[in-house]
Amino acid sequence: xxxxxxxxxxxxAEEQKNQETKKPAEEPKxxxxxxxxxxxxxxxxxxxxxxxxxxxxxxxTYRSLVLTGYGGYDKVKLQVKKGxxxxxxxxxxVRVKVCGLNFADLxxxxxxxxxxxxxxxxxxxxCSGIIEAVGEEVTDRKxxxxxxxxxxxxxxxxxxxxxxxxxFIMPAAMSFEEAAALPVNYITxxxxxxxxxxxxxxxxxxxxxxxxxxxxxATQMCRTVADVTVFGTASASKHEVITEGGVTHAIDYRxxxxxxxxxxxSPKGLDIVLDPLGGSDTHKGYNLLKPMGKLISYGAANxxxxxxxxxxxxxxxxxxxxxxxxxxxIQGNRSVCGFHLGYLDTETELIAQAMDTILxxxxxxxxxxxxxxxxxxxxxxxxxxxxxxxxxxxxxILTTEPMKEEEKKEEAKKEEKKDDKKKDDKKKDDKKKEEKKDxKKEEKKEEKKEEKKEEKKEEKKEEKKEEKKEEKKEEKKEEKKEEKKEEVKKAEN
Numbered sequence: 001x002x003x004x005x006x007x008x009x010x011x012x013a014e015e016q017k018n019q020e021t022k023k024p025a026e027e028p029k030x031x032x033x034x035x036x037x038x039x040x041x042x043x044x045x046x047x048x049x050x051x052x053x054x055x056x057x058x059x060x061t062y063r064s065l066v067l068t069g070y071g072g073y074d075k076v077k078l079q080v081k082k083g084x085x086x087x088x089x090x091x092x093x094v095r096v097k098v099c100g101l102n103f104a105d106l107x108x109x110x111x112x113x114x115x116x117x118x119x120x121x122x123x124x125x126x127c128s129g130i131i132e133a134v135g136e137e138v139t140d141r142k143x144x145x146x147x148x149x150x151x152x153x154x155x156x157x158x159x160x161x162x163x164x165x166x167x168f169i170m171p172a173a174m175s176f177e178e179a180a181a182l183p184v185n186y187i188t189x190x191x192x193x194x195x196x197x198x199x200x201x202x203x204x205x206x207x208x209x210x211x212x213x214x215x216x217x218a219t220q221m222c223r224t225v226a227d228v229t230v231f232g233t234a235s236a237s238k239h240e241v242i243t244e245g246g247v248t249h250a251i252d253y254r255x256x257x258x259x260x261x262x263x264x265x266s267p268k269g270l271d272i273v274l275d276p277l278g279g280s281d282t283h284k285g286y287n288l289l290k291p292m293g294k295l296i297s298y299g300a301a302n303x304x305x306x307x308x309x310x311x312x313x314x315x316x317x318x319x320x321x322x323x324x325x326x327x328x329x330i331q332g333n334r335s336v337c338g339f340h341l342g343y344l345d346t347e348t349e350l351i352a353q354a355m356d357t358i359l360x361x362x363x364x365x366x367x368x369x370x371x372x373x374x375x376x377x378x379x380x381x382x383x384x385x386x387x388x389x390x391x392x393x394x395x396x397i398l399t400t401e402p403m404k405e406e407e408k409k410e411e412a413k414k415e416e417k418k419d420d421k422k423k424d425d426k427k428k429d430d431k432k433k434e435e436k437k438d439x440k441k442e443e444k445k446e447e448k449k450e451e452k453k454e455e456k457k458e459e460k461k462e463e464k465k466e467e468k469k470e471e472k473k474e475e476k477k478e479e480k481k482e483e484k485k486e487e488v489k490k491a492e493n
Contacts, residue, residue, distance in 0.1 A: 060084040063400070064157030065377055067119045070111035073381035076123070085161040087135035093161050094149060098180040098374075099398040100126040102213065103276070103301060104342065106388050112300075115342035116153050124156030125342075128170065128179035138164050146170040148179035150187070150355075152345045156377070158400045165348045168355050171363050178362075181213065181369035181395035186358045187351065188341050189217035192274055192296045195354075196337045201226040203271035206262065206288065208281070209301070210247055211238040211393045213369075218274060219246040220367045231270070233258050241393050245370070259284050269293060277301050282322035291333040297322070298339040370394030376403045 066079050087093055105123050107113040116123060128148045134141055141147070147167040149155060170179045193199045205222055209215045210232030222228045223246045232247035239250040249265055251258045262270065269290035275282050278300030286295050324336060344351060361367045372394040375383040383396050 062158040063377060063402075064122050065124070065380055065398075067109060067116075067121050067123055069119050070109065073109075073384050075109060075119075076380050076384070078377050078380070081157070085159060087133055087161060089136040090138060090163055090165075091135040091161050092131050092138060092141050092147075092164050092167060093133040093159060094127070094129040094147060094167070095132045096127045096129040096149075096155065096158055096160055096400050097176040098128050098400070099124050099156050100180045100184060100213075101383055101387060101396045101398060102126070102184050103299065103387065104184075106384060107300075109384065113342075115340075115345075122154045122156055124154060125152065126150055126180055126183040127155040127160065128176045129160075131167075132159070134164075140164065141167065146176075146179075148183055150183040150351065152342065156380075156398065165352070168352075168359065171359060174362065177371050177374065177397055178369045180397050181371060182358065182362070183355070184341060185213035185217040185369070185395065186221075186367065187354050188214050188298065188339065189221050190354050190358055191341075192298060192337075192339050193218060193221050193272065196296050196339065197272045197294050199225050199228065199272065201228070204229040204231065204266055205272045205274065206231045206233075206258075206270050206285065207247070207274050208233050208253075208276055209390075210234045210242045210250070213395045214274075214276065214298075215242070216245060216370050216394055217367070222246060224361065224366050229266070231258075231262055231265075235390065238393050259288060262288055272296065274298065279321065286322060286324065286334065286336065289332070289334045294335045294337060296337045296339055372396050374399050376401065376407070378403050378408075 061080050061082050064079055064081050065076055067076050069075050085093065102125060104113050104125065108116040108123055126149065128146070131141055131143055131145045131147060134143060141164050146169070148170055149160065149162055149167050151160070151162050151166050154160060193205070197205075199205070199222065205218070205228060207215050207218050207230060210219060211234040215232065215234075219230055219232065219242065222230050230246060230248045231251060232242050232249070233251045233253040234242055235254055236252040239252070243250050249261070251261045270288050271290060271293050273285035273288055273293070273295045275285045275295060275297045276299035278297070282295070282297055289295060329335065358367065370393065372392040373383075373386065374397050377398055377400060380398060383398060386392055387396050
């Protein structure tokens with residue numbers, strides 16, 4: 001369940017209908033003793049539970065993030081839901097403290113994650129909180145238990161109802177932030193490396209997006225095995241952190257070819273490649289495997305480009321999608337695996353075993369989630385933007401604690417500044433456009449001036465030509481006069 005069950009008012013409506021159907025049967029009794037006064041004490045006793053119950057159900061509200069449609073960050077809106085969620089047998093109600101943000105949530109916002117139901121829907125696959133109520137047949141949980149929760153969706157809200165099998169008791173030393181950062185990333189990393197990868201001492205692993213939630217979890221898991229060499233790709237600004245966390249060779253994928261860098265250090269190739277990218281990077285990862293190596297594909301991050309669905313990026317990723325013939329696998333002595341935690345939601349025993357092992361590692365200090373930053377539910381757009389722009393190192397989480405008035409004012413100021421900046425940018429653009437227009441006008445004026453100058457020059461040329469013609473005519477006349485004079489002189493002589 002996602003905590004979005006029908007409000008309890010529906011149950012009240014059904015009870016009211018049942019009471020109305022019973023009234024005709026009670027009326028004959030009233031007719032037999034019309035003068036007898038009603039039992040006021042009994043009436044009050046009967047009315048009190050309904051009176052007490054109705055206000056609670058009517059006034060019970062909780063805030064929830066809802067994906068209203070596919071698109072940009074503004075498609076995830078904070079709404080208030082009314083009515084207390086109903087509890088079925090085997091379920092518990094949890095008052096949520098903190099939620100986890102995952103890369104799959106970014107894909108879901110763009111309509112690229114098929115495990116999320118169609119909008120409107122509440123996203124969120126992990127959270128932590130305190131149990132407020134338990135349903136029938138629940139014996140292993142009680143009110144007040146601190147739990148972390150893993151569910152298909154529906155956890156980005158203040159109150160959730162889930163099967164008890166989807167909850168896990170938090171260790172005493174674990175914070176709510178760490179609990180919300182643990183399930184998705186660490187189960188994914190654990191099952192890929194140990195269930196699929198069978199990681200052993202002296203092996204080598206390539207971890208893409210090594211500064212992300214799964215990347216850090218996988219690096220920590222590798223450290224639980226002796227002498228494992230970890231290659232991790234991340235931007236240069238994150239290298240110091242991931243190196244301290246256990247990455248042996250950090251590679252800046254933006255400035256270097258990670259395939260060449262791996263080959264320089266490990267010419268024979270790698271034992272395990274964890275691939276969350278898809279497309280052409282899956283081909284590269286497969287070709288980096290040494291004999292008996294394993295490629296584990298668990299995502300298609302290359303499809304995510306920009307706030308909204310980028311059809312070119314999606315088409316490019318699908319066009320370059322990796323495929324391999326069974327004979328190639330046999331001849332290369334390699335294996336290819338696919339992992340998707342969202343499709344394991346019914347495998348409760350398998351998930352429980354992995355979670356128990358991870359919690360044991362946490363209690364022994366072997367693993368510890370790294371929290372990058374915390375955002376309020378009201379700031380979910382900023383949280384998503386930070387992850388999508390790859391500016392996080394570790395887990396981004398959402399707290400259900402309402403923003404304080406001061407924080408709201410600060411947010412409002414930030415929004416005003418953003419709006420002012422947009423206005424200023426618009427004014428600048430308008431100015432530039434006006435300047436361009438004015439520039440074009442000036443250019444036209446100059447062109448016209450030049451044209452007039454050229455016209456005047458042409459006119460002067462024409463005038464000079466005419467003058468020269470006239471001069472030539474005069475010269476010819478003079479020549480003819482001279483010739484006549486010469487003829488007259490000859491005639492006289």
